[in-house]
Amino acid sequence: MISFGDNKISKNRTINRRMFILGAAKIIFLTGIVGRLFSLQISESSKYKYLSDKNRLREWKIPPQRGIIEDYFGNVIAANDQVFQLHIIPEQVENFNYLMLRLKNTINFNDKQIKAIYKKKSKQKPWETLIASDNLTWSQFSKLNLFLHELSGVKPVLSIARNYPYAKDLVHVLGYVGEASPSDINNYEFIKENHVPGLRVGKTGLEKALEKDLIGKYGIKRFEVNAYGKRINELDFSSGQQGKNFRTTIDLEIQIYAQKILKDKSGSICLMDIYTGDIIALASSPTFNPNSFIHGIKSEEWKEIKANPLKPLINKSIAGLYSPGSTIKPLVALSALEFDVIKPSMTVQCKGHDEPTELYGQKYHCWKEKGHGFMKLRNAIKQSCDTYFYEVARLLGVDRLSITAKKYGLGNELLKGFYFEEKKGIVPNTKWKKNTLGRGWVLGETLITGIGQGYISSTPLQLCLMTAHLANGGFRIKPRIVDDGSISFEDIKAKIENQLYETALIPNLNALEDTEPKFLEPMFRNHENIKFVCDAMYGSTNELYGTSYSSRIEDEKYQFAGKTGTSQVKRITEAEREADLKISEIPYEERDHALYVAFGPYKNPRYSVSILIEHGGTGSSTAAPIAKKIFKKVINRHQEREDIRKKRGQII
Amino acid sequence: MLGQRLNVDAGSFFEKIRSIDYLLIIIILILGIISSFAMYSTDGGEFLYHTKSHILRFGIFFVLFLVLSFVQTKVWHRIGYIFYFVILFMLFWVLYFGVTASGSQRWISLYVFNLQPSELMKIAIIISFAKFYHRTKSMEVNRIKNVVQPLVTLTIPIFLVIAQPDLGTAILIAGTGISVMWLSGLNLKYFVYSFLILMVTAPFAISLLKPYQKLRVLTFFNPDRDPLGAGYQIIQSKIAVGSGGVTGKGFLKGTQGYLEFLPEKHTDFIFTLFSEEFGFVGSIFLLILYVILIYRIILIGFKNRNYFGKLYCFGFASAIFIYVMVNMSMVLGILPIVGSPLPIMSYGGSSMLATMMGLSIVMGCKIYAKELIA
Incomplete structure (x- = not known):
């Protein structure tokens, strides 16, 4: 009984003591949990709130x-x-x-x-x-x-x-x-x-x-x-x-009209304001329907577009490269006059195919079989005599020609930042050939460059700008497609007239340097040279024997001045020259490209145009008549265009 | 003297009622109410299956608790071993005929509900140990025979539960058993030696774990190892608790729970959901409820005059403490994820049954505090 009691007492003592120890341990654990809760919910709460939001919000x-x-x-x-x-x-x-x-x-x-x-x-x-x-x-x-x-x-x-x-x-x-x-x-x-x-x-x-x-x-x-x-x-x-x-600067009505003209043809029409550089029409043919691409184009339609030999996907106005052909002749003449290489009175006899220009055994023919006879500069431009321009080019040299050509807009991207697909084209010179082809320049290449063949290539828009530069009196302008309201026609016109007055007294030798002209900078040494070239272009369109005489408009309101061009796509063999085939007898891909550049109205010009019809034959027969239509259209719309321009000017 | 004791023994009904620990009952009721609201929140703020079923169970088991409170402690003492063997038999039964759910075989189908005997084993082990040590004399506790016998008693169910597999419950049973052995006055050296042996054998033990269990251990040490896989639960749980802040997001406004980022939100992760909605303040309040609950149980133990009741109360208090600590440590990322419910709060019939039964024995100890057991 006593032992039982002793046992009981010692057992109770043990259990109580041990319970106390266990209790102490429990308090330690409990503190741990409370500490953990504190750290999660108070110390680091903002971090977990962020994570929780990240979880639940999308x-x-x-x-x-x-x-x-x-x-x-x-x-x-x-x-x-x-x-x-x-x-x-x-x-x-x-x-x-x-x-x-x-x-x-x-x-x-x-x-x-x-x-x-x-x-x-x-x-x-x-x-x-x-x-x-x-x-x-x-x-x-x-x-x-x-x-x-x-x-x-x-x-x-x-x-x-x-x-x-x-x-x-x-x-x-x-x-x-x-x-x-x-x-x-x-x-x-x-x-x-x-x-x-x-x-x-x-x-x-x-x-x-x-x-x-x-x-x-x-x-x-x-x-x-x-x-x-x-x-x-x-x-x-x-x-x-x-x-x-x-x-944009596009005139919807003219653009649609231009596209209509080009329907079923392959080619381009560019129309530009010669002062503001506004591109009024930038037509290229054939075209395709952009709405087909919005919801994913059907594969048959895409295949058809891709397979079309006339390349509808290419914007020919800015991404098509063509030899400018005779359309470059006014520029060659200007360059020669500016560098004082020739006088307008220089006379060359064109004897036609009987006696072509010969250089190191190579023959250089004029397009006219019977020859033009004795030619002076104005007539050579007007009638587009190749023989005359072989001589001009020979005297001028390709390097000097390239300086002028670049200044007037060839060989450069014109709408940088607006079209990634735009091509630069080539304005060759001796250095260019050495660098890109690794061979030296040959004089014969100078001769063909003088008539816009050979390495030289340009986009129709560049030719349009070249013409605009001649038409506005030789002042650098910048073509633009987006009208951001930053340019005012009146300002430009006033600046040009101011500079004309100044440059009449001092010759501008800058024009002969290989430099990039600034906006509205004069690009001529002697303004008379520009006037001479424009007058020759007038002759080409409006005088008998001019190459585009048949496309002339006599009404002064619409009267324009231009220059035809026919660019060969391949070298003409002796046999072909003798055969003298009609256009319809030549395979389509081998037919010449037809070109035409013009500005108008001749008195007080405002617009320049360039027309290119791929494999269209001669410039005078195919391209020049289109210019006639375009000038009619744009000059008829001139008043309407001026009204809206002036209205906007007043708002500003 | 003896007669007087017997009188007390067969004390009048009113005396019994008077000796009930009302604070304990209030705490249990509060926990029951809180758990019902938490369950309502897991159902997305609607009175759906989990909520209904939880409230129903709580109601039934609370009544059961009240009824069983009046069972004399000596009855529990008498059936201690039988209870243990019945549950052990059930564990064997489960091993072969148990109901399988989410990869482990833990339940016996009783048609009305599925019983999880491993939960009841948590109580059975305390009762049987309390009986064993009640009968063992103080100086004989440390005899080899008296050390080996409880160890075997403990090891068999643990292995059966691990085989289900249910590591969580096994750990809780082991923890409970070891605490009772500690309370019985087992020599400190046994604990030190076992601890050392455990340390040495731990790597081998880990190699015996199931792949998913191994993964849990690895994930515990580095939850970012696989944030969408095994580490997902820990990370999401920590986010939920942490984003609760001081006062919580508000009742029914816990986004982690509502938007189903929390896994097992009505069972093992109920505390996470509660903590997200009620914040640090709510969590501490809940913790205090548990502390009072445990304190009352210990107090009842202290006042109990028979060794069986004392050891049972202390053992059960320790068990509740272990359950709470393991569950909270797990959801707070202090321990690896092992399935362990939070007493009363978590959804689950067997766990609730075991807890309420355990509490009723405690209450019995209070009512029959002066009872003597031979």
Whole structure:
């Protein structure tokens, strides 16, 4: 009994003592937990709050709205139109195969479209929006809305997409948009930043070059999502910002007219204001429909465009390179006069094919078989005598010619920053040949350069600018396609007249230096030389025996002065020269390109034009008549153009 | 003297009612209410399955608790070993005929609900140990025979539970058993030696773990190792608790829970959800409730006059403490993720049954504090 009691007492003592020790240990553990709670919920709380928000919030970008592009008169030429889209959220679709069947039956999706949807679906997460179609017709859209209650996970959406109302007529000016490719996204930071699935970005032309300003700023929808990424609540919305709008210098009516003239032909028409450099028309043919690219072009259509031998994808006005042919002769003459190599009175006898110019055993023929006879400079330009210009070129030399040619606009990109596809062309000189071809310059090459053949190549727009420079009295202007309101016609006109007054007294030796002229800088040594060349061009169009005499307009209001050109695409063999085939007898690809440059009205000129018809035959027969139409059109519209210009001037 | 004791023994009904520990009951009720609200929150603020079922269970088991409170301590003492063997048999049964869910075989289907015997083993081990040490004389506690016997008693169910596999419950059973052995006055050297042996054999033990268990241990040491896989639970749980801040996001406003970032939010991670919604203040309040609960149990133990009751109360208090600590440490990223529920708060019938049963024995100890057991 006693032992039992002792045992009990000692046992109770032990258990109480041990309970105390255990209790102490518990307090230590408890402190640990409290400390941990404190560190998580108080010390590091802000970090975990951030992580929690990161967990629960997801942002969806709303596609940015592109800026609108207008013509000179404010007509919209690149618009944003409402489109009907079909969005599918695959996660919310009960039976995807059944849905596809329904789409096939109710809104007539074809097998190809269905296949494309499956392909898209396999590439993205099930909760991401799948754009099954972005150009539903109204009837498809309304039918879809009718059956909507039966189709879960399907959303008909009203959205905005690019539309080109004057599709084919302006594609070479505007370019087109298409779905952003991985390389678009990687190469351009502003595309990456604004990218949303299905975003359309510029692929060519102004749309591509002005992308940074056109694209706008994406909007944001902020959602609360669960752990599986499903949207639970919309929390925030910001609508984004539309891209910058642009007004171009294009006159829609003339542009459409020019495209119409070029229909079924391959070629280009450029029309420019000789003072402001405004490009009024920039036509290129053949063309294609840019609207086909917006929602993904059909492969047959794309193949057809690609396979067309007339190359509709190329903007011939700025990306087509051609030998300028005889259109360069006024410039060669000007260069020779400026460098004081010849006098206008220099006489050369052209004996035709009987006795062509000979150099180191090589014969250089004039185009006219019977020869022009005794020629002075004015007549040589007027009648486009090759023999005369062989002699001028020989005396001038290619290096001096290249100085003048570059000053007047050849061999340079004219619309840098507006068209990535623009070509520079070539203005050859001895140094150029040594550097690029590694061989020395040959005198024979100088002779053919003098008639615009050989290495020399230019875009039609460059020829148009060259003509504008001659027409405005030899002052440097800058062609422009976007009218940003920074240039005023009156200012330019006044500056030019001021400088004309000054340069009449002091010869401007700068003109003979190989330097890049500044804006509105005079590019002549003696203004009389410019006047002489323009007068010769007048003769070429408006006097008997002039090469474009048949295309003249006698009414002074429309009267223009020009120079024809016929550029050979291959060397003419002796046998061919003797055969003297008619155009229709020569294979299309071997026919000459027809060119024409002109400015008008002759008294008080304002516009310059360049026309190129690929494989069109001679400049006088094919190209010059087109100039006649263009001048009629633009001068008829002159008053209207001036009115709007003055109205804008007053606003500023 | 004896008669007087017997009188007390068979004390009147009113005396029994008077000797009930009302504070304990209030704490249990508060925990029950809090857990019901937490469950309502896991259901996304709707009165759905988990909430209904939890409230129903709490109600039934609370009544059971009250009824069983009036069972004399000596009855528990008498059936101590039988209880243990019945549960042990159930564990064997589970091994072969148990119901499988999420990869482990833990339940016996009883049609009305599935019973998880490993939860009941947590209580059975305390009762059987309390009985064993009640009968063992003070000086005999450290005899080899008396050390080996409880160890075997403890090891068999542990291995059975690990085999299910359910490491969490096994650890809780082991922890409970070891605390009771400590309380019984087992020589300190045994604990030191076992600790050393454990340290040496730990690498081998880890190599015996199931791959997913190994992964949990590895993930514990570096949760960012695989943030969307095994580390996901720890990371999301820490984010939930941390983002709760001082006062929490508010009831039903815990985004981590509501938006389903939290795994197992109604069972093992219920504290995380609660902590996200009620913050540091709420967590400390909950912690204080548990501290009071444990303190009351210990107090009842102190006042108990028989060794069985004393050891049981101390053992059960330690067990509750271990459950709470292991669960909280786990969700706060202090311990690896092992399945261990938070007593009363977590959803789960067997766990609630075991806890309430354990509490009723404690209450019995209070009511029959002066009872003597031979």
